[in-house]
Amino acid sequence: MEAEVSWNVYKRWYLSAFTGMGNAFSGFDDFEAGKSVTTLGTGFRYAFARKLGAHMGMDFAMSNEDFAFYIVFGTAWLK
DSSP states (O other), X not given: OEEEEEXXXXXXXXXXXXXXXEEEXXXXXXXXXXXXXXXXXXXXXXXXXXGXXXXXXXXXXXXSSOEEEEEEESOSSOO
């Protein structure tokens, strides 16, 4: 499960914040034994082709065990 919010801060520039949680398990009987992970992150986007809805940017995220840096092109969300 994930949630994300974005703010248009200046013309083509956007800031985003997101959080998520998930559980990896091999079968529904093993759900309690699965590994649960929560994440929290932030990032920015630049709309380089507004008519096409194309954005690119960077995300920085932390989980309860790790840190990640992403270069983002496009979006995972339907718009």
